[in-house]
Amino acid sequence: xxxxxxxxxxxxxxxxxxxxxxxxxxxxxxxxxxxxxxxxxxxxxxxxxxxxxxxxxxxxxxxxxxxxxxxxxxxxxxxxxxxxxxxxxxxxxxxxxxxxxxxxxxxxxxxxxxxxxxxxxxxxxxxxxxxxxxxxxxxxxxxxxxxxxxxxxxxxxxxxxxxxxxxxxxxxxxxxxxxxxxxxxxxxxxxxxxxxxxxxxxxxxxxxxxxxxxxxxxxxxxxxxxxxxxxxxxxxxxxxxxxxxxxxxxxxxxxxxxxxxxxxxxxxxxxxxxxxxxxxxxxxxxxxxxxxxxxxxxxxxxxxxxxxxxxxxxxxxxxxxxxxxxxxxxxxxxxxxxxxxxxxxxxxxxx
Amino acid sequence: xxxxxxxxxxxxxxxxxxxxxxxxxxxxxxxxxxxxxxxxxxxxxxxxxxxxxxxxxxxxxxxxxxxxxxxxxxxxxxxxxxxxxxxxxxxxxxxxxxxxxxxxxxxxxxxxxxxxxxxxxxxxxxxxxxxxxxxxxxxxxxxxxxxxxxxxxxxxxxxxxxxxxxxxxxxxxxxxxxxxxxxxxxxxxxxxxxxxxxxxxxxxxxxxxxxxxxxxxxxxxxxxxxxxxxxxxxxxxxxxxxxxxxxxxxxxxxxxxxxxxxxxxxxxxxxxxxxxxxxxxxxxxxxxxxxxxxxxxxxxxxxxxxxxxxxxxxxxxxxxxxxxxxxxxxxxxxxxxx
Ligand SMILES: Cc1ncc(C[n+]2csc(CCOP(=O)(O)OP(=O)(O)O)c2C)c(N)n1
Ligand SMILES: [Mg+2]
Numbered sequence: 001x002x003x004x005x006x007x008x009x010x011x012x013x014x015x016x017x018x019x020x021x022x023x024x025x026x027x028x029x030x031x032x033x034x035x036x037x038x039x040x041x042x043x044x045x046x047x048x049x050x051x052x053x054x055x056x057x058x059x060x061x062x063x064x065x066x067x068x069x070x071x072x073x074x075x076x077x078x079x080x081x082x083x084x085x086x087x088x089x090x091x092x093x094x095x096x097x098x099x100x101x102x103x104x105x106x107x108x109x110x111x112x113x114x115x116x117x118x119x120x121x122x123x124x125x126x127x128x129x130x131x132x133x134x135x136x137x138x139x140x141x142x143x144x145x146x147x148x149x150x151x152x153x154x155x156x157x158x159x160x161x162x163x164x165x166x167x168x169x170x171x172x173x174x175x176x177x178x179x180x181x182x183x184x185x186x187x188x189x190x191x192x193x194x195x196x197x198x199x200x201x202x203x204x205x206x207x208x209x210x211x212x213x214x215x216x217x218x219x220x221x222x223x224x225x226x227x228x229x230x231x232x233x234x235x236x237x238x239x240x241x242x243x244x245x246x247x248x249x250x251x252x253x254x255x256x257x258x259x260x261x262x263x264x265x266x267x268x269x270x271x272x273x274x275x276x277x278x279x280x281x282x283x284x285x286x287x288x289x290x291x292x293x294x295x296x297x298x299x300x301x302x303x304x305x306x307x308x309x310x311x312x313x314x315x316x317x318x319x320x321x322x323x324x325x326x327x328x329x330x331x332x333x334x335x336x337x338x339x340x341x342x343x344x345x346x347x348x349x350x351x
Numbered sequence: 352x353x354x355x356x357x358x359x360x361x362x363x364x365x366x367x368x369x370x371x372x373x374x375x376x377x378x379x380x381x382x383x384x385x386x387x388x389x390x391x392x393x394x395x396x397x398x399x400x401x402x403x404x405x406x407x408x409x410x411x412x413x414x415x416x417x418x419x420x421x422x423x424x425x426x427x428x429x430x431x432x433x434x435x436x437x438x439x440x441x442x443x444x445x446x447x448x449x450x451x452x453x454x455x456x457x458x459x460x461x462x463x464x465x466x467x468x469x470x471x472x473x474x475x476x477x478x479x480x481x482x483x484x485x486x487x488x489x490x491x492x493x494x495x496x497x498x499x500x501x502x503x504x505x506x507x508x509x510x511x512x513x514x515x516x517x518x519x520x521x522x523x524x525x526x527x528x529x530x531x532x533x534x535x536x537x538x539x540x541x542x543x544x545x546x547x548x549x550x551x552x553x554x555x556x557x558x559x560x561x562x563x564x565x566x567x568x569x570x571x572x573x574x575x576x577x578x579x580x581x582x583x584x585x586x587x588x589x590x591x592x593x594x595x596x597x598x599x600x601x602x603x604x605x606x607x608x609x610x611x612x613x614x615x616x617x618x619x620x621x622x623x624x625x626x627x628x629x630x631x632x633x634x635x636x637x638x639x640x641x642x643x644x645x646x647x648x649x650x651x652x653x654x655x656x657x658x659x660x661x662x663x664x665x666x667x668x669x670x671x672x673x674x675x676x677x678x679x680x681x682x683x684x685x686x687x688x689x
Contacts, residue, residue, distance in 0.1 A: 109666035127492040162421035192398035265397040
């Protein structure tokens, strides 16, 4: 079936502007901000994979290849907005303000890793697929009821569009005209299942039609397209127009998680037509005179030392507290749980 | 004492298998034998399942019989119902028990109830397989052990093998059962040991427990991944001169009441072990069975060693959630020195 959702790009694979209308809005500050954050989260991601291989981190979900989608969207938010990520969106949440060491802790089996800074509305990552979409709608609805200018973003994958919660979230958002942006990263695969087997529709963007909301299909490896389209969707939401669905077409370069072996289901050749988002931005910077070796080197040193410091912080973190197994389940612990906790702590004391 | 008639395995061709290989072998046999069988799930085709339970099956039987579905548990179970009422024998894989909840409505309201609502005009002979349990350092929410949501549900049977032999036999029995069966597979046991498993077809009867250790002082009742905890506790107790009998329940609904009653009447004491939460756990049903059948034989109140009334914690704390041999030994001491 034909569709009306061509992929929108601002910069092409060789780093040349294809949409001149953005020429004025792209300045050195934006370019450097995008590059710096993409480099920063890539450094984090590669470090995490290494730590996992060395047995210093648990199973980890890498996002290499999706940096433009995650950074471009996260930088388009206001500080008071709400973020509802999945397990693969820690690139976006770190960019938005989640602590790196905390993020490492999450992947090391520590519940502390779910906790965002008090001034950032970042939900714990959604592990059951698509469950976060209705949450984002509810949080955005609350902002609307309170009459604020804040909005919410829900991150989700291509596979998530098959779950009921995806459809229920979009429907509620459009019925109640809620200020939420549904930000899909179509990375081609849901674990081993390619998008052609996931859905019979040619695009994810076109699913917006059924819910009467605008839908955009963008090049998810073009950080400018991601940044400006996300900003546009947020402006639309903040002006009281309701939700938008964005499909950012990208590619998961690595495994689904460190426990996954992609050679079981896809060839090395696949994905070769996707130009790495950092390389693309580098080409753009060189084409338009933004590339500065000294600045790049300083950025590399700064991000590397930040990631190394976060590893040290994660590894120095106090050992898990057994009481935490019991202490955060209720505001006031029911008597029978108090009894279980005391009996268990007493048992540990006897060992 | 109930002695199960174990098939004589000496004359059969056997092969060393892990639990996951035994599951794979069971599905392979029935796919070959019964063309009504259809396997559905996420990542079960080319990828062979995230645990490799369906490894090689799509290659051998084709992608219309071993089907990678869209990512939707309600879709998998809902369409399996339609397939089952219309002549097929679906085996649905849910990737982790912690992700079965989107399908809960389909199971609670339809899988378990269509026979009753149609007075047996429509039946749902399907199998749902789901890996469950903590203790493998999995990411959060992958470690649930919520069997009682299903044992509480009239119209579906629930089995939980702990060994490769039982896994294959119970899975085949489930695939041949006229009613829906949930097969809970302890992830922790998937590759923990190998045993000789017949390469041919056999079944393990649904609804029958098994004595895995004979003893005289106390009966330990467990299933799935908790069997090895019970065994370790029994060994430690033996050093104190306490003789433990262990029942591997194997089927969680319908429970083998006779094996429990006979053993408890002999030992006069019982400790129940499960990794699910304490309140509302299956242990309570077992206490009721002992109460109904063996109350006057008891020399001590029954002990339950279970997970706590908290969500399964992140993996750095999961050892503090799961029953340990030390906790079970304390339970044993308590019933012995009452
Ligand atoms: C309800 C539910 N079912 C199954 C899973 C197991 N699972 C984890 S990730 C995943 C694939 C998700 O694919 P997609 O939505 O495309 O996101 P991606 O991983 O590609 O970022 C699956 C099936 C889950 N986490 N939750
Ligand atoms: Mg995907």
